[in-house]
Amino acid sequence: MSLLHLNVAEFNQILADIIHNQLQLNRLCIFGEITQLNHFHQHLYLTLSHENSHLPCVIYNATEKQLPFISKGDTCEIIGQCRYLKNKGQLTFSGVKILTKGTGKKANLRSKLRQEYKSSGKMELKTMDHIPKTIEKVGLITSENSAAFHDIQSILSKSAHTFDVIHIPSSVQGFNAENEITNALSIADSLKLDIICLSRGGGAEQDFDCFYSETLANKVCQLTTPLICGIGHKINTTLICELANIHFETPTAMTQWLCEQSMNPIFELESRLKTSKTNLLKELNNFNHLQETLKIKMKESMKFNIEKLKLKTNELNKKILINNPLAKLTNGFNYIETSDKLPLKSIQQISTNDKINLTLNDGTAKAEIKYVNKKTNYLNRK
Amino acid sequence: MSIKKQITLIENKLKQLNSDDLNFEDQIDIYQSTLGDFKKLKKEIDEKINTIEALEIE
Numbered sequence: 001m002s003l004l005h006l007n008v009a010e011f012n013q014i015l016a017d018i019i020h021n022q023l024q025l026n027r028l029c030i031f032g033e034i035t036q037l038n039h040f041h042q043h044l045y046l047t048l049s050h051e052n053s054h055l056p057c058v059i060y061n062a063t064e065k066q067l068p069f070i071s072k073g074d075t076c077e078i079i080g081q082c083r084y085l086k087n088k089g090q091l092t093f094s095g096v097k098i099l100t101k102g103t104g105k106k107a108n109l110r111s112k113l114r115q116e117y118k119s120s121g122k123m124e125l126k127t128m129d130h131i132p133k134t135i136e137k138v139g140l141i142t143s144e145n146s147a148a149f150h151d152i153q154s155i156l157s158k159s160a161h162t163f164d165v166i167h168i169p170s171s172v173q174g175f176n177a178e179n180e181i182t183n184a185l186s187i188a189d190s191l192k193l194d195i196i197c198l199s200r201g202g203g204a205e206q207d208f209d210c211f212y213s214e215t216l217a218n219k220v221c222q223l224t225t226p227l228i229c230g231i232g233h234k235i236n237t238t239l240i241c242e243l244a245n246i247h248f249e250t251p252t253a254m255t256q257w258l259c260e261q262s263m264n265p266i267f268e269l270e271s272r273l274k275t276s277k278t279n280l281l282k283e284l285n286n287f288n289h290l291q292e293t294l295k296i297k298m299k300e301s302m303k304f305n306i307e308k309l310k311l312k313t314n315e316l317n318k319k320i321l322i323n324n325p326l327a328k329l330t331n332g333f334n335y336i337e338t339s340d341k342l343p344l345k346s347i348q349q350i351s352t353n354d355k356i357n358l359t360l361n362d363g364t365a366k367a368e369i370k371y372v373n374k375k376t377n378y379l380n381r382k
Numbered sequence: 383m384s385i386k387k388q389i390t391l392i393e394n395k396l397k398q399l400n401s402d403d404l405n406f407e408d409q410i411d412i413y414q415s416t417l418g419d420f421k422k423l424k425k426e427i428d429e430k431i432n433t434i435e436a437l438e439i440e
Contacts, residue, residue: 306431310427312389323396323413325399325406325410337405341405
């Protein structure tokens with residue numbers, strides 16, 4: 001049997017021709033639940049789902065068509081045709097009319113489940129307060145080699161953090177995801193970790209089905225280890241996200257927060273050390289200032305005492321010079337003693353013929369009293 | 383002995399020197415002793431002042 005060799009463009013062209021010329025595919029009415037809904041320019045892109053089957057749909061120039069108000073979770077019928085997008089090699093259902101059929105089964109179930117967990121208080125069981133201040137061991141549940149896993153690894157390699165990461169691989173979408181994540185959570189909870197991170201990147205709405213699973217939700221409620229989630233994008237706030245201690249819009253945001261949170265005690269310590277250093281420097285400055293003031297005062301005091309001492313020394317010197325016994329023996333002044341070597345201070349001490357000792361500046365002499373006049377007043381004499 | 387005590391001692395000796403009851407020899411003895419004490423004190427004070435001034439320069 002010979003092979004038909006085609007390039008991609010040729011193959012896509014053939015497929016487009018087959019689909020577009022197939023009359024049965026040109027006028028269809030498809031029923032399903034809207035699980036994804038996006039407006040882009042004038043076009044409306046949505047995913048119709050029924051149980052585990054999904055179909056991408058588009059309504060071109062939606063603003064020009066009188067469409068009813070629709071939102072995610074509604075069921076509807078879309079009338080249109082199958083189109084094969086040759087450039088992308090994708091099949092899409094191009095609708096022209098939408099007929100709403102009420103709220104969808106999936107949306108109802110999710111809403112009911114959310115309400116049940118909310119009214120039972122399970123959504124308030126896990127809070128930010130349960131996150132430990134010191135984070136040393138973190139368990140990461142995500143798909144191996146996924147974009148989210150690489151994003152997380154990249155942030156961990158660039159950002160300072162205090163913890164080691166134990167990766168517990170699990171598929172995060174598809175049929176087995178619910179069981180695999182539940183098992184991974186059990187393993188993580190037994191490892192005495194500080195925090196468990198559950199994460200995956202963005203995707204189609206149906207890829208997040210497992211995060212609305214009741215089994216998984218109950219497992220999350222039973223966890224003793226705090227759980228943080230970084231699942232999908234801003235629009236993907238799942239039931240599991242709401243049950244976690246804290247959830248983030250993306251795996252990146254989750255990892256960045258985790259790194260910062262783990263570093264907080266170090267930053268606090270650093271801040272306290274800085275404050276202590278500032279206070280110590282302030283005290284040292286005060287001490288130096290006090291030391292300088294004391295130094296100046298001490299210098300002044302010493303200067304004053306030295307001057308005082310110099311004056312005292314001069315005064316003593318003068319007194320000593322004045323009191324030099326030899327200095328008095330000038331200008332005819334002599335020192336006279338009685339024969340008993342007592343200072344002769346009064347005329348009453350001597351009588352005629354008494355012997356006295358004379359001391360002069362340059363020698364001594366002995367003399368005898370020849371005459372005594374006890375009435376002389378030198379100050380009144382004429 | 384502290385400078386203050388040395389000054390007091392010299393002042394006491396000067397008072398003693400002015401006392402009426404001393405003969406000349408005793409006066410000379412006390413005077414010489416006072417002068418000796420004063421010279422010793424002056425030397426000590428000068429040394430201390432020099433030390434303090436040297437410290438201030440540093």
